[in-house]
Amino acid sequence: MNPGSEAVAGLRTRDDGHAVLSGPLLAASRRVDGLFAKWSARWNAEEWRFPAVLPASQLDRLDYFRSFPHLVTFPVVLDDAPENLARLVSGPALGDDGAVRLPATAPVRDVLTPAACYHFYVELAGARLDQARHLTTVASCFRREKFYRPLFRQWNFTMREVVCIGTLEEVASFLSSFRELLTGYFTAAELPVAWQEAADPFFGGAANPKFIAQMVDPVKTEMVFSSELAIGSINSHRSFFGETFGITRGDSPAFSGCVAFGLERWLYALLARFGPDPERWPAALWEAA
Amino acid sequence: MKSEPEVRTHLARWVAERSRSVQAEEISGNTPILERRLITSVQVMDLILEIEQLSGRSIDVSRLKPGVFKDIDTIYRNFFGGPSS
Numbered sequence: 001m002n003p004g005s006e007a008v009a010g011l012r013t014r015d016d017g018h019a020v021l022s023g024p025l026l027a028a029s030r031r032v033d034g035l036f037a038k039w040s041a042r043w044n045a046e047e048w049r050f051p052a053v054l055p056a057s058q059l060d061r062l063d064y065f066r067s068f069p070h071l072v073t074f075p076v077v078l079d080d081a082p083e084n085l086a087r088l089v090s091g092p093a094l095g096d097d098g099a100v101r102l103p104a105t106a107p108v109r110d111v112l113t114p115a116a117c118y119h120f121y122v123e124l125a126g127a128r129l130d131q132a133r134h135l136t137t138v139a140s141c142f143r144r145e146k147f148y149r150p151l152f153r154q155w156n157f158t159m160r161e162v163v164c165i166g167t168l169e170e171v172a173s174f175l176s177s178f179r180e181l182l183t184g185y186f187t188a189a190e191l192p193v194a195w196q197e198a199a200d201p202f203f204g205g206a207a208n209p210k211f212i213a214q215m216v217d218p219v220k221t222e223m224v225f226s227s228e229l230a231i232g233s234i235n236s237h238r239s240f241f242g243e244t245f246g247i248t249r250g251d252s253p254a255f256s257g258c259v260a261f262g263l264e265r266w267l268y269a270l271l272a273r274f275g276p277d278p279e280r281w282p283a284a285l286w287e288a289a
Numbered sequence: 290m291k292s293e294p295e296v297r298t299h300l301a302r303w304v305a306e307r308s309r310s311v312q313a314e315e316i317s318g319n320t321p322i323l324e325r326r327l328i329t330s331v332q333v334m335d336l337i338l339e340i341e342q343l344s345g346r347s348i349d350v351s352r353l354k355p356g357v358f359k360d361i362d363t364i365y366r367n368f369f370g371g372p373s374s
Contacts, residue, residue: 168325197355206351213330217323218355238326252310 008276017148018156019264028278029158032266033138035289036160039181043134043174045162050119052140053110058122061244064114067210069203073112073142073155079104112142116161117258124165125245129254132166134174138263151268152229158263163256165242166249171257175234178259182223182232188288191273193231198222225269232261296343296369300361303339307332318362333358340368 010025021029037047053075059065065072078085087103095101113119116139124133138160145153164174179195186193198221199214206212214220219238222230235258241247242254249255274281291299297318305313308327311320322328328336336358337348348368357367 209334210330212350212353213323213333216333216353216355216358217330238324240326240329243326 008271009278011150013150016155017150018154019150019267021267024278025267028270028281029263029267031286032270033158033160033263035185035286036138036162036261037136038289039178040134040136040162042181043162043164045134045136048120048123048135048137050113050116050137050139052113054113054118054122056109056111059111059114059118062118062241064111067200067202067208068114071114071143071145071201073114073144074108075110075112076102076108077106078102079106113139114141114143116141116159116260117163120163120165121241121245121247121256124247127247129165129247129249132164132170132174132249134162134164136160136162151264151271154264157265160261160263161258163258165247165254165256167252168239168255170249171236171255175236175257175259179221179234182259185288186223189285190282191269192226193223193269194227196222196224196230198230198233225265226272229265229268230262231265231269232259234259290345291343293365293369296365297361299343300339300364303336304328304361307335316361318365319360321360323358340364344368 008025010021010023010027012020012022014020040047056065056074078088081104084103088101091101093100116137119137119139120135138158140156141159142156144155147153148155162178164171166174182193183195185191197218199211199218200220202208202211202214204211206215219236221234223232223234225231237256237258239253239255241256242249247254247256270278270281270285274285298313301313301316304316304322304327305311307329310325311327316322316327320327323333337350341348346368356363358364
């Protein structure tokens with residue numbers, strides 16, 4: 001699909017690389033998320049909803065700022081001293097370059113959610129699980145990128161995740177069963193998606209020990225549409241989150257894994273595959289689930 | 290250079306020292322080292338250095354393939370030139 005070359009019913013695009021959805025495409029996005037929810041129901045995944053912000057102190061426990069400083073987005077508010085606020089009020093709000101002329105800011109203590117599932121481990125810190133837990137959430141996520149393109153690569157995008165926290169075997173079984181389910185779906189829906197091992201985009205690339213570790217021990221497998229775009233991924237976290245947040249399964253640190261879907265990217269793939277009018281997409285797309 | 294049993298014992302001890310969950314005797318040739326997170330991702334670089342010292346050969350990190358540090362059998366086969374047991 002080449003956005004702009006063909007009118008898409010219910011899609012507007014912004015110069016900053018974001019998509020605005022309405023009408024048929026918004027309805028389609030709800031149906032697509034409905035697919036994810038339907039799949040998550042096979043594991044009776046409990047749905048949670050989180051705020052858009054995560055405490056920076058929690059992300060720091062994951063070494064996030066050293067691993068992904070290039071992706072992070074901070075919510076910033078102003079120092080609320082009246083004289084400081086008056087500085088913004090008294091002059092032009094924007095400079096010649098279009099950037100806001102910020103006066104003093106308050107200390108930044110939060111991060112805009114970079115990945116939906118992080119919230120679960122924060123909330124379940126210290127939990128002792130006597131059986132595997134399956135959870136799901138959909139979140140508005142933020143990742144700074146080198147370029148943006150509506151639906152394809154957005155700063156602010158929607159991520160649905162289905163998470164399993166349990167023993168190594170429970171998580172491995174969840175991930176392989178989910179992969180099998182999706183493989184069947186892609187075939188039945190005639191979506192050209194291939195599984196491809198990948199690594200997270202660690203800062204420093206090949207010079208980062210964590211990147212090298214993922215290279216020799218792949219923990220991420222992406223669903224790549226048409227050899228072009230990852231529309232989701234299956235991730236094994238080993239016991240990283242269990243150890244970091246003190247979550248145990250039995251007497252040992254819990255293992256975890258997740259299946260993540262990028263909602264806008266799914267829309268991109270469906271538009272590219274089935275055309276610009278979501279109301280004319282094949283029924284098999286919904287029925288195959 | 291150490292014999293095969295010595296290399297295997299050395300690697301099992303090295304992994305066990307970094308793991309808080311297993312003893313060296315519990316680590317067999319096919320115990321999954323990374324999958325069970327007996328060592329962390331950051332410690333993979335230390336493992337590479339340890340293997341280099343043990344084998345006397347340098348490792349080209351850019352040419353490492355997925356799975357080469359899966360377990361001690363695989364490490365021995367890939368970096369010490371011996372048959373896996």
